[in-house]
Structure formats: C-alpha cells, structure tokens
Amino acid sequence: MLPLEGPNLGPLLPEHMSEIFVGIALFLVVWYVVQTKVVPVFEKTYAERTEVITGGIEKAEAAQNEAAAALAEYKAQLAWAREEASRIREEAKGQAASIAAEIREQAQAESARMIATAKAQIEAERAQVVHQLRGEVGGLATTLAGRIVGESLEDDERARRSVERFIADLEAQTETESV
Amino acid sequence: MLSLIPLLVPMEGGGGEEHSAWPPGVHSFASRPLWPGVLPDWVNNHALQAVIAAALVIGFWLWMARGQQVVPSKKQFLGEQLYNLLRNTIARDILGHDYRKFLPYLVALFSFIFVNNLFGQFFLFMFPTFSKIGYAYGLALLTFILYNAAGISKYGFGNYLKRMTLPAGVPWPLWFLIIPLEFISNFIARPITLALRLFANLFAGHLVIMVFVVGGGMLLESGVLFYMIAGGASIIFSFAIFALELLVGALQAYIFTVLTAQYVSSAIAEEH
Numbered sequence: 001m002l003p004l005e006g007p008n009l010g011p012l013l014p015e016h017m018s019e020i021f022v023g024i025a026l027f028l029v030v031w032y033v034v035q036t037k038v039v040p041v042f043e044k045t046y047a048e049r050t051e052v053i054t055g056g057i058e059k060a061e062a063a064q065n066e067a068a069a070a071l072a073e074y075k076a077q078l079a080w081a082r083e084e085a086s087r088i089r090e091e092a093k094g095q096a097a098s099i100a101a102e103i104r105e106q107a108q109a110e111s112a113r114m115i116a117t118a119k120a121q122i123e124a125e126r127a128q129v130v131h132q133l134r135g136e137v138g139g140l141a142t143t144l145a146g147r148i149v150g151e152s153l154e155d156d157e158r159a160r161r162s163v164e165r166f167i168a169d170l171e172a173q174t175e176t177e178s179v
Numbered sequence: 180m181l182s183l184i185p186l187l188v189p190m191e192g193g194g195g196e197e198h199s200a201w202p203p204g205v206h207s208f209a210s211r212p213l214w215p216g217v218l219p220d221w222v223n224n225h226a227l228q229a230v231i232a233a234a235l236v237i238g239f240w241l242w243m244a245r246g247q248q249v250v251p252s253k254k255q256f257l258g259e260q261l262y263n264l265l266r267n268t269i270a271r272d273i274l275g276h277d278y279r280k281f282l283p284y285l286v287a288l289f290s291f292i293f294v295n296n297l298f299g300q301f302f303l304f305m306f307p308t309f310s311k312i313g314y315a316y317g318l319a320l321l322t323f324i325l326y327n328a329a330g331i332s333k334y335g336f337g338n339y340l341k342r343m344t345l346p347a348g349v350p351w352p353l354w355f356l357i358i359p360l361e362f363i364s365n366f367i368a369r370p371i372t373l374a375l376r377l378f379a380n381l382f383a384g385h386l387v388i389m390v391f392v393v394g395g396g397m398l399l400e401s402g403v404l405f406y407m408i409a410g411g412a413s414i415i416f417s418f419a420i421f422a423l424e425l426l427v428g429a430l431q432a433y434i435f436t437v438l439t440a441q442y443v444s445s446a447i448a449e450e451h
Contacts, residue, residue: 019221037240
C-alpha cells in the first residue's frame with residue numbers, strides 16, 4: 001500500500017494509484033471505439049429503418065391520395081353526366097310539349113279551315129239550289145195557278161211580282177221557323 | 180466437491196498464504212503482480228482482467244455492429260435490444276433531445292462496468308474488478324469531468340457554477356445555507372458516492388462469497404463429519420449468493436449509468 005498522509009482509509013484507499021489510470025485508460029479506449037465504430041452504425045441502421053418505414057407509409061399515402069382524387073373525379077364526372085341527362089330530358093319534354101301544342105294548333109287551324117271551306121261550299125250549293133228551286137217553284141206555281149184560275153196569266157209583269165211576293169213570304173216563314 | 184474449490188476460488192485457493200488467510204478481509208483483495216521484478220507492480224492480475232473486460236466489450240459491440248441490416252438478424256436483434264435499453268430507457272428518457280452526444284459514453288460505461296461485475300462470478304477470475312476502488316474512482320472521475328464539462332460548455336464557467344449552486348427562486352437569506360450545500364452535493368458528494376456505491380456493493384458481495392466459499396472449503400477439509408456437512412451446505416448456498424451477486428452487478432452497472440445520465444441532464448438542464 002502506498003503511504004498516504006492522514007487517516008487510514010482502509011479499503012477506500014486504492015492499493016495502487018495506477019488502478020485509477022488503468023481504469024480510466026481502458027474506459028477511454030472502450031468509449032472511443034463505441035463512439036466511432038458502434039453508435040454510428042446502430043444509428044445509421046435505425047435511420048435507414050425509419051426511412052424505409054416512413055418511405056413505405058408515404059408511398060401508401062400517395063397512392064391513397066391518388067385513388068381518392070380519381071374517385072372524386074369520377075364522381076364529379078358522374079354527377080355532371082346525370083345533370084346533363086336530366087337537362088336533356090327536361091329539354092326534350094319542353095320540346096315535346098311545344099311540338100304537341102304546335103301540332104294541335106295546326107290541326108285546329110286545318111280543321112277550322114276545312115270547316116270554313118265546307119260551310120262556304122254548302123252555302124254556295126244551297127244558294128244555287130234555292131235559286132233553282134225559286135225558278136222552278138215560280139214556274140210550277142204560275143202554271144198551277146193558271147190552271148186553277150183558268151185564265152192565262154198574260155200579264156207577265158203582274159204574275160212575276162205576285163210570285164216574288166209569295167216566295168218572299170215563304171222565305172220569311174222558313175226563317176222564322178228556323179229561328 | 181473438493182476438486183471444485185480451487186476452480187471456484189483460483190485467487191483465494193491458488194494465490195498463496197496472504198490472499199487466502201482466514202478470515203477474509205481487505206487483504207483478500209490484494210492484487211498479484213503478473214511478473215514480479217520484471218514488469219512494474221501495476222501490471223497485476225486485476226489490471227489484466229480489466230483489459231480483458233475492455234477487449235470483450237469492444238469485441239462484443241464491434242461484432243454486434245457488423246453487417247447490420249434494416250431487417251435485423253437474430254444476432255442484430257439481440258444487440259439492438261441491449262442498445263435500445265441504453266439508448267431509449269437511459270439516455271433518451273433522462274437526457275431528452277440532447278442524448279445522442281452522450282450516448283456513446285453511456286453505452287461504454289454500462290458495458291464496461293457490467294462485464295467487469297460479471298467477472299465476480301466468472302470462474303477464470305472470480306473477482307469483480309470494481310471491488311478495487313481505484314477503478315471505481317477512475318470512472319467516477321470521468322463522469323465528474325463529463326457532466327461538468329457539458330455544463331460549462333453550455334453555460335460558461337461562471338454561469339454554470341451559479342446554476343449548480345443556487346437554485347432559482349431561493350430568497351437571499353437562505354443563500355448562505357443553500358450555496359455551500361448545493362456545492363457539496365453537486366461537486367463533491369456526487370462523484371464520491373458514485374464511486375463508493377459501486378465499490379462497496381461489489382466489495383461486500385465478494386466478501387460474502389469468500390466467507391461462504393473459502394469458509395465452506397475450510398470446513399470441508401477439516402475432516403470432522405459435522406463440519407464437513409456444514410461446509411457442503413455452505414458451498415451449495417454460495418450459489419444463491421452468486422445469483423444475488425449477478426443481480427447486484429447488473430444493477431450497479433445500471434445505476435452508475437443512470438446516475439451519470441442524471442448528472443449530465445441536471446448540468447445541461449434548461450430549468451434548474
């Protein structure tokens with residue numbers, strides 16, 4: 001044991017002071033090796049591992065985002081298509097309605113026109129028939145009256161006037177009857 | 180059983196008269212020069228075992244660091260478990276975001292102390308290196324330098340001294356009490372208790388083992404039947420003590436490392 005001043009420290013006094021330096025020197029060597037050769041390797045591995053894992057996560061996230069974007073796009077397209085379809089449907093409905101109205105109008109006009117034509121024709125035929133009848137009835141009535149009276153109705157002027165009067169009466173009668 | 184005893188206690192059994200003198204005491208811890216007269220006295224069996232421990236630690240970590248892959252092999256997994264214990268549980272939890280700077284020191288510290296402590300139960304040596312207090316002083320001194328250097332480099336000498344001796348918010352009449360107390364606690368008690376705690380645990384443990392093993396061996400060789408039975412029981416019981424010492428050795432390595440991290444953390448802490 002090295003001689004040392006002061007109280008006897010017993011086992012607390014190193015047997016050889018060299019123990020302290022040997023211990024320190026050995027530890028420094030261990031420390032140096034761990035610092036330069038061990039910890040960097042472990043940390044590098046950890047960093048790589050982290051990178052691999054986070055890289056994978058990022059990739060998956062990117063794929064997910066892409067898929068979400070595609071989905072959104074499809075949905076938008078679908079919505080647009082639906083809107084377009086309904087718009088077209090509405091338009092078609094509107095068109096159909098207007099076409100129907102137009103056709104109806106045309107048909108009505110046509111029918112009105114046809115009715116008017118028919119009426120005019122009927123009127124014309126009727127006027128013709130009336131005119132013809134008037135002549136014939138006049139002749140017949142004169143003949144009949146002549147025979148009944150037994151006198152020749154020579155005075156054509158007079159006879160024609162009385163026929164006219166008769167027919168006018170007749171017409172007035174038919175008009176009041178028809179009303 | 181008799182032939183086992185020299186194997187269990189090579190130092191005590193084969194060391195000669197001085198080391199194995201009964202009862203075991205401080206003399207049992209004396210180092211043996213490896214080659215007296217030729218090499219200086221400090222080249223002794225305990226220095227050699229410390230060198231072997233350092234070589235084992237270096238070899239172990241280099242082996243673990245070799246051929247690392249992102250997906251670990253079994254070997255690498257084992258190494259990472261141990262490394263993570265030191266890195267995450269001790270360094271990162273205590274030191275916070277600055278831990279990377281001090282991590283190599285803590286890894287080296289734990290491994291070196293741990294292997295040396297295991298030598299207390301390892302049959303070639305049967306002696307924990309840190310039951311020689313010089314080695315414990317050495318490491319405590321390094322830790323002392325480390326945490327003070329860390330604090331000084333961060334805050335400057337005066338500022339650091341102020342932070343370490345005067346906690347914030349102490350009213351001035353208490354300064355006369357607090358400053359000396361904090362100084363003693365942070366600069367004197369810390370390194371000394373660090374060294375003594377490690378040393379005393381291993382010293383006492385080794386002493387107990389010697390009592391059981393050497394005493395048991397002496398009883399076995401006494402030739403008296405009753406003593407021989409007691410000696411056998413003592414030898415067998417010593418294995419329980421060995422197990423306890425394994426635990427103590429691991430625990431002390433852990434404590435030394437945790438306290439070192441703790442001291443560094445308090446030296447560089449933002450808030451005192």
